[in-house]
Amino acid sequence: MLTYEFMRRSLIMGIMIGIVAPSVGYFLVLRRQSVIGDTLSHVALSGAAFGMLTNSYPLLTAILFTVIASLGIEGLRIKYRHYAELSLSIILSAGVGLASILISFGNTQGVISYLFGSLSLVSFQEIILFIVLSVIIMGIIMFLYNKLFYITFDEESAFLAGIPTKRINIFFSVLVALTVAISMRIVGVLLISSLMVIPVAASLLVAKSFKSGLIYSLIFGVVSVIVGLTLSYYLNLATGGTIVLSALTILLIIIVFQSIRKTGV
Amino acid sequence: MDVHVVSMENVSFSYDKTPILENVNLYVDKGDFAGIIGLNGSAKTTLIKLMIGLLKPCEGQVKLFGESIGNFKDYHKIGYVSQNVRNFNQMFPATVEEVVGAGISARKNLISRIKGEEEHRIDEALRKVEMLDYKKQKVGNLSGGQKQRVFIARALINNPEILFMDEPLVGVDLDSQNKFYNLLDRLRKDYNIAIVMVSHDIGIISEKVNKLFCLSNGKVYDHDLTKDIDGANILKNLFGENVKFLFHKH
Numbered sequence A: 001m002l003t004y005e006f007m008r009r010s011l012i013m014g015i016m017i018g019i020v021a022p023s024v025g026y027f028l029v030l031r032r033q034s035v036i037g038d039t040l041s042h043v044a045l046s047g048a049a050f051g052m053l054t055n056s057y058p059l060l061t062a063i064l065f066t067v068i069a070s071l072g073i074e075g076l077r078i079k080y081r082h083y084a085e086l087s088l089s090i091i092l093s094a095g096v097g098l099a100s101i102l103i104s105f106g107n108t109q110g111v112i113s114y115l116f117g118s119l120s121l122v123s124f125q126e127i128i129l130f131i132v133l134s135v136i137i138m139g140i141i142m143f144l145y146n147k148l149f150y151i152t153f154d155e156e157s158a159f160l161a162g163i164p165t166k167r168i169n170i171f172f173s174v175l176v177a178l179t180v181a182i183s184m185r186i187v188g189v190l191l192i193s194s195l196m197v198i199p200v201a202a203s204l205l206v207a208k209s210f211k212s213g214l215i216y217s218l219i220f221g222v223v224s225v226i227v228g229l230t231l232s233y234y235l236n237l238a239t240g241g242t243i244v245l246s247a248l249t250i251l252l253i254i255i256v257f258q259s260i261r262k263t264g265v
Numbered sequence B: 001m002d003v004h005v006v007s008m009e010n011v012s013f014s015y016d017k018t019p020i021l022e023n024v025n026l027y028v029d030k031g032d033f034a035g036i037i038g039l040n041g042s043a044k045t046t047l048i049k050l051m052i053g054l055l056k057p058c059e060g061q062v063k064l065f066g067e068s069i070g071n072f073k074d075y076h077k078i079g080y081v082s083q084n085v086r087n088f089n090q091m092f093p094a095t096v097e098e099v100v101g102a103g104i105s106a107r108k109n110l111i112s113r114i115k116g117e118e119e120h121r122i123d124e125a126l127r128k129v130e131m132l133d134y135k136k137q138k139v140g141n142l143s144g145g146q147k148q149r150v151f152i153a154r155a156l157i158n159n160p161e162i163l164f165m166d167e168p169l170v171g172v173d174l175d176s177q178n179k180f181y182n183l184l185d186r187l188r189k190d191y192n193i194a195i196v197m198v199s200h201d202i203g204i205i206s207e208k209v210n211k212l213f214c215l216s217n218g219k220v221y222d223h224d225l226t227k228d229i230d231g232a233n234i235l236k237n238l239f240g241e242n243v244k245f246l247f248h249k250h
Helices: A005-030 A036-053 A058-079 A085-104 A111-116 A124-153 A155-160 A165-187 A192-206 A210-235 A239-263 B044-052 B083-087 B096-105 B117-128 B144-156 B174-191 B202-208 B231-239
Strands: B006-015 B018-028 B033-038 B059-064 B078-081 B162-166 B194-198 B211-216 B219-224
Touching: A005 A036, A005 A124, A005 A165, A005 A192, A005 A210, A036 A058, A036 A085, A036 A111, A036 A165, A036 A192, A058 A085, A058 A124, A058 A165, A111 A165, A124 A155, A124 A165, A124 B096, A155 A165, A155 B078, A155 B096, A165 A192, A165 A239, A192 A210, A192 A239, A210 A239, B006 B044, B018 B044, B018 B211, B018 B219, B033 B044, B033 B202, B044 B059, B044 B162, B044 B194, B044 B211, B078 B144, B096 B117, B096 B144, B117 B144, B117 B174, B144 B162, B144 B174, B174 B194, B174 B202
Parallel strands: B033 B194, B033 B211, B078 B162, B162 B194
Antiparallel strands: B006 B018, B006 B059, B211 B219
């Protein structure tokens, strides 16, 4: 399979997304914000549709839309302090509404490839943009790791320890938006949040520390992508779906293995 | 004369135009053990959050160590155990060492191992609360009382001069509560730490503290327990004029 140029390309991008999506997802899940991936992915779809409609670059317009939406979510969270999840529903509705109108204008035939992801349609410029952004996102997560840990664990105490929690929260929201936008091309709008959440869900069952939880999330993410890509190639299955089902299989194996160990069967 | 560790002068706080606290005046000094008591919803948490700057007063002035809360930067001088830790998720994947060290590693950028002087400080904080043996354990696997000690160790990591705690004993068994109060006694004697603690248990806390702030209907009633006090008056402030007293001899 690696004799084909597009498969080698897919594998490199897949592995990178297998690292980036669960890394960002790890902090989201532990802050009980895992639905944010779903919300932003729907906004990303409207961004991509806007790009196609205006004959501009869909990935860039998707990034622009998701970044604006992520800032909107932070703003609405302050407005609805006691019903913070409302902010996600509002932005999700806005994303779906806008996407459906933009798609109905026509000239958006390629939008299906954004719904389910399509590695074979990824252009060279997109690969370069993808690699650059992935490296930046991972670099920032490594740089802010200690602060993100404290905020995730107890935001009020983190603030009292002198961490600029508001600024870091906004910054992190932008990182989530970028991750969603760049992952959209590969696993598709409908499955992005799965890759941000399922490897993390599996890691929480085996992690003994915060750091090991992050490492397990990355390992499960990368393994899901490699297994998913290989199976989709040989069995001619949809790539995004196979990657997500591979991640689910890992989660299931861990749950079954732990149940057997507990009951001593 | 020494400056007050905490001072609140004519402080009022409203939420969505509803007055929550009105004209609060109180002081906490070095070595004090101050209790905050009141019925559910009497703004005990609001009061402690105003003291440490997590909430801003609508009127009046809050000072920490003589510095207006808006300009206060020496946060290493205060330790805080919030109510949030009570809702600590069992599955949260963090070790005792990671949680206690959060206060010092958060100042550093980049993912790195805890070692050298930092590790020594973590060990020291854990030794103070007698939890050193649990350093590598997952916090989610500890009992309620043990978790509480870990969170206090985290608050002690920067050797604070005052420790704020918001209902630290909810869900903690009686034996652990006694150990907890012994620990606070030790911290005050050995390290001269002032303590401000929110509690719903007026019985125990009034035996332990030297200052009591009773909250009722947005007012704070300040009692100095080192002087003779009128216990019936405290209860009337809390529960209203029609309170009846039942004295049990067992």
